[in-house]
Structure formats: structure tokens, C-alpha cells
Amino acid sequence: MAKTMLELRGASREFVQGGETVHALRETDFSVQAGEFVAVIGPSGSGKSTFLTIAGGLQSPTDGTVVINDIDTTKLSKKQLSNVRLKHVGFILQASNLVPFLTVEKQLILLNKVAGTKPDKVAIEALLHELGIEKLRHKYPNELSGGERQRVAIAKVLYGNPSVILADEPTASLDTTKAYDVVQLLARETRERGKATIMVTHDERLITYCDKVYEMHDGVLMLRPRKSVATLPPA
Amino acid sequence: MGDVVVAVGYNEDMFLAINELMKERVRFVLIVLVIALVSYLTFFLTALAYGLATSYTQGIDKWQASGILLQKDANDNIARSLLHKTDYEKVTGTDAALLGVPSATIERDAKKDVALFGIEQASYLQPNITEGRAVRTDTEVVASDALKKIGLRLGDVFSFQGGETKYMVVGFSNRATFQAAPIVYMNLSEWRAAASELSGMTAMRDATTVSAVVTKNDMGALAYPTDVMNWRTIRDFSFKLPGYNAQVLTFSTMIIFLIVIASFVLAIFMYILTLQKKPVFGVLKAEGVPNRYIARSVKGQIVILSLLGMAIGLVLTLVTGAALADKVPFLVNPLFYLAIVVLFLLGAAIGGVASVWAVTKIDPVEAIG
Numbered sequence: 001m002a003k004t005m006l007e008l009r010g011a012s013r014e015f016v017q018g019g020e021t022v023h024a025l026r027e028t029d030f031s032v033q034a035g036e037f038v039a040v041i042g043p044s045g046s047g048k049s050t051f052l053t054i055a056g057g058l059q060s061p062t063d064g065t066v067v068i069n070d071i072d073t074t075k076l077s078k079k080q081l082s083n084v085r086l087k088h089v090g091f092i093l094q095a096s097n098l099v100p101f102l103t104v105e106k107q108l109i110l111l112n113k114v115a116g117t118k119p120d121k122v123a124i125e126a127l128l129h130e131l132g133i134e135k136l137r138h139k140y141p142n143e144l145s146g147g148e149r150q151r152v153a154i155a156k157v158l159y160g161n162p163s164v165i166l167a168d169e170p171t172a173s174l175d176t177t178k179a180y181d182v183v184q185l186l187a188r189e190t191r192e193r194g195k196a197t198i199m200v201t202h203d204e205r206l207i208t209y210c211d212k213v214y215e216m217h218d219g220v221l222m223l224r225p226r227k228s229v230a231t232l233p234p235a
Numbered sequence: 236m237g238d239v240v241v242a243v244g245y246n247e248d249m250f251l252a253i254n255e256l257m258k259e260r261v262r263f264v265l266i267v268l269v270i271a272l273v274s275y276l277t278f279f280l281t282a283l284a285y286g287l288a289t290s291y292t293q294g295i296d297k298w299q300a301s302g303i304l305l306q307k308d309a310n311d312n313i314a315r316s317l318l319h320k321t322d323y324e325k326v327t328g329t330d331a332a333l334l335g336v337p338s339a340t341i342e343r344d345a346k347k348d349v350a351l352f353g354i355e356q357a358s359y360l361q362p363n364i365t366e367g368r369a370v371r372t373d374t375e376v377v378a379s380d381a382l383k384k385i386g387l388r389l390g391d392v393f394s395f396q397g398g399e400t401k402y403m404v405v406g407f408s409n410r411a412t413f414q415a416a417p418i419v420y421m422n423l424s425e426w427r428a429a430a431s432e433l434s435g436m437t438a439m440r441d442a443t444t445v446s447a448v449v450t451k452n453d454m455g456a457l458a459y460p461t462d463v464m465n466w467r468t469i470r471d472f473s474f475k476l477p478g479y480n481a482q483v484l485t486f487s488t489m490i491i492f493l494i495v496i497a498s499f500v501l502a503i504f505m506y507i508l509t510l511q512k513k514p515v516f517g518v519l520k521a522e523g524v525p526n527r528y529i530a531r532s533v534k535g536q537i538v539i540l541s542l543l544g545m546a547i548g549l550v551l552t553l554v555t556g557a558a559l560a561d562k563v564p565f566l567v568n569p570l571f572y573l574a575i576v577v578l579f580l581l582g583a584a585i586g587g588v589a590s591v592w593a594v595t596k597i598d599p600v601e602a603i604g
Contacts, residue, residue, distance in 0.1 A: 049603060058521055058600050079525065086523025093603065097518040099251070101258035106250075113250040114524050140258065168603055 002033035004067075005163040005196030006055060011064035013050050024050035026219045027064065032164070032196035037187045039207045040200045042216030048200045049168070051221060055198060056089050056166045057081050069163035086114065090157030090195075092186075094169040096149040097156075098141040104128070104152050105137040108159045120159075127155045131185065147178035151185065158189055165190065165197040171206060183209050248528070252535040263540065266504050270544025271551070273497035274579065277490055278552035281571050284486030286564030287415065291482075292473045294350065294379075294413035298360055302468045304331075304448040304459055311467060311475040313446055314338070318464065320443030326450075326459045332358035333423055333445045337430045338416065340396040344386035349379070350413040351395075351433075353426020353445075360449060362420050367406030373425035377406040379417030384561065398432045414476055415564070494578050502586020505537055509590040516594055517602035530591040537587045541580055 013025040024047050032038050042048050053059050054066060057073050060081075065074045069088045073081060091097055098107055105124065112119045128134040131151045141149055150170055157165055167186060171179035183199070187209040190197040199210065207213045213224040256263050289296075295303075304326065309316035313336050323333070335353035340346055354360040361369060362377055367389050370377055378387055387393070391404045402421070411418040421429065427444060450457055450466070459466060467475065474480045509516075516529050549572070556565040 053600050053603050056521075056603070058603060082520070082523045082525055084523070085521070086525075089523070091518075091522055091603070093518065097522065097602075099515055099519070101255040102251075106254060110250060113247050114528050116247055 002035050002194070004031050005034050005069055006198070007031040007067040008055060008061075009065045009067070011054055011061035011066055013054055013059070013062050015062075023219045025054060025061070025221075028221050030055075030214075030221060032198060034163075034194040034196055035191050036212070037190045037197045037210050038199070038212045038214065039210040040198060040214045040216055040221070041202060041204065041207065043202065046216040047219040047221075048216050050219070051216060052166055052168055052198070052200050056091065056164070057085050086160075088163045090160050090162035090165045092150065092153045092157055092165065092167040092170045094172045096141070096146075096153045098149060098152060100141055103138050103140055104133060104144075104155075107141075107152060107156050111156070111160050123159065127159055131155045145178075146173045147182060150174065150178075150182045154182070154186060154189065158193065163196060165195050167197065167199040167201075169201055170199065171201065171203060176205075179203065179206065248531045249535045249539075251529070251532040252539065255532075256536065256539065262508075266501070266540055267544045267547065269500060269504075270497060270541060271547035273493060273500070274545045274548030274575075275551045276548075277493040277497070277575055277579075278548055278572060279555060280486060280493070281490055281575060282552060282556055282565045282567050283563060284483065284490070285568050285571060286566035287486075288479070288483055289410075289566050290412045290415045290564045291476055291479050292413070292469075293410045294352070294418045295469060295473070297363070297410055298449060298469075300332075300359075300449045300451055300469055301453045302450050302466050303334075303472050304450065304464045304466050305446075305472075307461075307463050307465050311465065311472065312477070313472075316446045318445050318448060322460050322463050323445065323448050326448055326457070326464075331451070331457075332360045332449045333447075334360055334449050335423060335426045335430060335444075335446045336413070337433065337446070339398070339419070339429070339433050341382065341385070341387065341393060341419070342396055343382075343391075343393070346396070347382060347385045348416050349382070350416045350418045351426060351429060352413070352418050352420045353423040353430070354420060355423050359451065362408035362411055362418070364406045365409045367404070369406060370420065370422055371405075373422050373428075374400070374402055375405045375421075376402045377408055377420040378404050379411035379419070380407040380409050381412060381417040382419075383407070395429065395433055398429065400429060400432065414479075490575070494575060494582060498579055498582025498586050501537065501541060501583045502589060505533065505540075505587060506589045506593065509533055509593050513593075513597055514602065517597050517599055520597055520599035521602040526595045529594050533590045533594060534584070534587055537583050537590075538580065541583045545576055545579065 008028050008030040010027050010029060011025065012027045014021055014023045040048055040051060054061050057066065057068055060074065065072055067073070068084055071084055073084055076084065099110065102110060108124050109119045128137055131154060133148060133151050133155060136144060136148060136152070144152065170186065171182055174182060183206045186197060186199065189195065215222050215224050305311060305313060306316040306318055333355055337351050338348055339351050340348050356370065364377065365380060387404060389404055389407065392401050394401050408420065427442065457466065519529060556567065559565060
């Protein structure tokens with residue numbers, strides 16, 4: 001059986017707003033294995049973002065534990081948590097998380113600079129080629145199309161070689177063809193490289209490529225029965 | 236140039252800093268320009284202030300004396316000070332030298348007011364000779380090389396305006412100005428005659444009168460008639476020179492304020508740029524890039540921009556200084572410049588704290604939510 005890369009055990013998150021306790025995330029048990037591509041769908045305000053920030057080690061749950069690649073993050077300091085994110089978690093965000101003043105190639109090299117390691121020229125070359133963006137290496141993000149930007153974002157995440165990939169509405173700014181394209185790519189890389197990928201989306205069509213689909217409603221995360229996934233038309 | 240940029244760009248900490256500078260060139264060139272202009276003004280004013288202050292005192296500073304004795308009633312004004320032999324004879328303690336200082340006017344190509352220093356031939360007040368030789372007879376003088384600008388040459392024979400006596404220039408001395416006026420050195424005995432001839436001060440005819448006694452030793456080794464004389468250190472005496480204190484104070488106030496303003500401007504620029512980049516930094520922090528790394532990048536930019544701006548300002552200053560050397564008392568003191576650079580960097584660093592603080596306050600959760 002594949003290794004569990006991310007696990008939430010009874011994790012919940014609540015906060016007080018205007019004197020009322022808001023349960024952003026109810027007690028949740030959740031896990032993703034290596035090579036698994038999971039979708040979380042739900043309306044806005046359902047707690048998807050809270051779920052993602054807790055799964056990604058951006059904030060700690062009020063209760064319960066989060067284990068990322070066998071590291072229990074519950075008792076970690078902010079600094080240690082930041083280090084866990086740097087080494088084990090990759091983010092692909094809606095607006096694409098590229099630094100506006102770095103060229104495509106340097107987006108990847110930045111990871112080396114922060115970690116104090118030497119850039120792996122061979123790996124960069126292979127990644128750029130694999131994602132079909134080798135011609136864009138000297139371009140800045142503002143010179144790229146939405147689809148190209150997300151490809152670069154994926155390349156950047158894969159270059160960091162994380163255990164867990166969290167994609168937050170990665171196709172929000174793309175047309176249908178490009179959106180399928182990007183998700184397909186993400187699914188393929190997840191399986192080939194044995195990553196645990198969670199994609200948060202509100203686009204039902206994209207879940208075709210996912211191994212499991214969770215639904216989020218009012219802070220409650222539920223696995224959608226396998227059957228309903230299978231009935232969706234292929235892309 | 237490309238190679239250099241790449242070499243610098245691959246430095247671990249400055250990776251973000253340098254790459255942003257290269258990408259947003261226009262923005263940063265403008266910032267550097269502002270810093271360059273302000274530091275240009277700062278450096279230039281400093282050179283002017285130092286040049287002017289030096290031209291006030293270099294003629295007396297080069298004695299490397301400890302102090303000066305003046306007539307008590309002269310209110311520290313050497314032009315009004317008269318010391319009689321009966322009084323200065325009582326000054327004990329070695330290395331005291333006599334000096335007389337009135338002023339006169341020389342006319343060559345142009346008119347120039349000069350300070351007339353009468354000194355004993357053997358005393359340590361004798362000027363260094365940069366050209367020609369020292370004074371041997373009463374009708375010979377050594378002049379400040381600043382007088383070459385009005386056409387005074389070695390071997391010239393001249394008389395002061397309003398006087399009959401002819402003097403010959405036998406030597407030149409550099410750094411020989413007092414209260415911004417070039418100094419003409421002559422024998423003490425002749426000085427008395429010249430002073431009385433020019434200013435009509437009859438008391439000067441007394442063959443023993445002097446304006447001041449310069450002392451080499453410090454106060455401890457010195458005894459003098461305190462009822463008629465005051466002893467001042469050379470530094471105190473300098474600050475009592477008419478206008479000197481006011482001018483030094485005015486200039487230094489301007490310079491300090493310029494440094495503060497320039498540091499503030501830079502700090503505000505950087506703070507705004509940091510706030511603008513909040514979303515970018517937020518994402519970086521979400522990805523696990525430590526505060527330290529981002530803060531170092533911001534600080535690095537501050538240092539690079541400051542140094543670049545100041546370097547341009549310095550070059551402009553030196554070019555202007557060279558162009559105006561004959562017209563203004565422009566004098567560079569590397570020590571002052573170093574102090575300005577350090578102060579400015581310090582100010583920028585203090586201002587940069589705001590930016591660093593802004594970076595640490597960014598909540599990475601917001602980058603996702």
C-alpha cells in the first residue's frame with residue numbers, strides 16, 4: 001500500500017467572530033496517499049480554504065493533529081512549520097504564485113537560494129521540457145498566458161519535490177481547454193512522481209481526473225460515493 | 236555587464252533583491268536618482284563648509300600650538316588685542332611666540348584683503364615654504380599661495396594699499412589663510428611699522444607691541460598676568476572668530492538634516508514598495524520562505540540603493556568641485572564623507588526596520604484564503 005503523505009486526525013478549527021463561535025472546520029479525519037489525486041469541492045464559505053491552510057501547515061488546528069510526511073506538526077513553532085512547508089508542501093494558487101520579477105527559470109532557482117543549495121540544472125531542464133515551457137525560461141510572469149503561468153507554477157512545485165501538493169482553484173482564470181490541460185498535467189505528475197495532491201475547486205467537470213472527491217459543507221468534509229464520480233462524463 | 240549581474244544575482248541572499256532591481260529598473264533608477272541628488276548636495280555642502288572653515292583657521296592650525304594669549308579687554312578679538320612688553324614678558328613657560336595680526340589690502344590683477352602676520356624670525360610660527368625661501372630682511376615677505384590667483388609672483392615688489400613701503404615676495408606658503416583671507420608673513424619688527432602706517436594705530440609704533448602670544452604648551456605649564464590677558468585654546472579661539480561659529484553651525488545643521496531627510500525618503504520608498512509586494516511576500520511565506528530571507532532581501536536593496544546613490548552623488552561632487560576649485564573654498568575631507576555614508580546607512584537601516592516589520596506582519600494564511 002502506498003505511503004500516507006498527509007493525515008488529519010480529528011482536526012478542527014474554530015474562531016470567535018462577533019461573539020459567535022464559527023466552526024470553520026468540524027472534526028475531520030482525512031488522509032492522502034502517495035500518488036493519489038484528491039479533489040475537495042464545495043461552495044464558497046464552506047470552509048475549503050480553512051481546510052487547505054490547515055492541511056498545508058499554514059495554521060494549526062484548534063484541536064486534533066496534522067501529520068505531513070510523518071511529521072506531527074501540532075507542536076511545531078511558526079518557524080518550524082514554515083520549514084516543513086518549504087520542504088514538504090507545494091502550493092499552486094488561483095492567481096499563480098509566481099514572483100513577478102523573476103523569470104521562469106529563476107522561479108525554480110529561488111527554491112535553491114532559500115534553501116541554500118545548488119540549482120539542479122539537469123532537473124530544471126527536464127521539468128521545463130516535460131511541461132512544455134522550455135521556450136519560456138527567460139520570460140517574466142506578466143509575459144505569459146494564464147495556462148503557461150499555471151504550468152510554470154506546477155514546474156516550480158515539482159522542482160521543490162514536496163510530499164504534498166495543494167492546489168487552490170488552479171484553473172480559476174483559465175478557459176475550459178486550458179483548465180483540462182492543467183488538471184490533466186497535475187494528475188499525471190501526481191501519479192508518476194508519487195505525490196499526494198489535493199485540489200480545491202468548485203468546477204465539477206475537473207474531478208474526472210481525481211481518485212477521490214470530497215465535498216465540503218459548513219465545515220464538514222465528506223467523501224463522495226465512488227458511484228457518482230463514475231457517472232460523470234469523461235472530458 | 237551581463238556576466239557581472241549574473242555573478243551577483245547568484246548570491247544566495249541577494250537573489251530576490253538583485254533580480255527585482257534588474258526587472259523594475261525605472262522605479263529603482265528614480266530612487267537612486269533622488270538619493271544621488273540629496274547626497275550630491277550633502278557632499279558638496281560638506282566640502283564647502285569644510286573648505287570655508289579651513290580657510291578661516293588653517294593659517295593658525297598649522298602652528299600646532301596649544302593656545303593663544305589675547306588682551307583681556309579685546310573680547311577674544313585678535314584685531315583689537317594689544318599686548319605690551321611689560322605684560323607679555325611676564326609670560327613664563329617655554330615655547331611662547333609673538334604674533335601680530337592686522338589686515339591690509341593688496342592690489343594686483345584684482346584687489347584682495349590679506350591678513351598680515353608679523354612673526355619673529357626664529358619662532359615656530361614661521362610658515363612652511365612651498366616655493367622660494369623664508370624672509371631674511373624687513374622688506375621681504377612670504378605670501379599665501381592663494382595670492383597667486385590675483386597675479387602675485389615670486390620676486391614681485393608691491394606695497395599695500397594706503398602705504399608707501401615696498402615689499403618683495405621671496406616665498407610662498409600653502410594652507411596660509413586666516414578668516415578666509417590669504418596671509419602675508421613678515422618680520423615682527425617690520426609688521427609694527429606696516430600696521431601703524433596702514434591703520435594709523437600709534438600704539439603699534441611702540442617697538443614692543445604685539446597682538447597676541449601663541450603658546451605651545453598647555454595651560455598647566457603656563458603662567459601669565461591674568462589681569463590683562465586671557466588664554467584660549469586654538470579651538471576656542473577659532474570658534475570666537477567672527478562668523479566662524481555661526482557658519483559651522485549653519486552648515487552642520489543643514490548637513491545633518493539632509494542626511495535625515497534622505498534616509499527618511501529612502502525608508503518611505505522602501506516601505507511603500509514592501510507594502511506593494513505584500514501579496515508576493517505573502518505567497519512566499521506560505522511556501523515556507525522564512526521572514527529572515529525576505530527581510531534580508533529588503534535590507535539588501537536598501538544598502539545597494541543607498542551605496543549606488545551616494546556613489547553617484549560623490550562623483551558629481553568631485554566633478555563639480557574640480558570645476559569650481561578656483562571660485563569656492565571646496566575641500567574634501569574623506570573622514571567627513573565616511574561619517575556621512577555611515578550616518579546615511581544608519582538612517583536608512585533604521586527606516587528599513589519599518590519595512591522588515593511589515594514583512595514579518597504579513598499573514599501567509601491570507602495568501603491562500
